[in-house]
Amino acid sequence: xxxxxxxxxxQCISYKDSLQEWFTQLASCLHWxxxxxxKPK
Numbered sequence: 001x002x003x004x005x006x007x008x009x010x011q012c013i014s015y016k017d018s019l020q021e022w023f024t025q026l027a028s029c030l031h032w033x034x035x036x037x038x039k040p041k
Contacts, residue, residue: 027033
């Protein structure tokens, strides 16, 4: 994965810490820490 900063950044307003929000959204998109329910043995 390569992450680059845009030449033309867009300002945005967030109620949360921007870094925390970025990682939260990235984890949501990539399904990090998501586990599919398994059938019991």
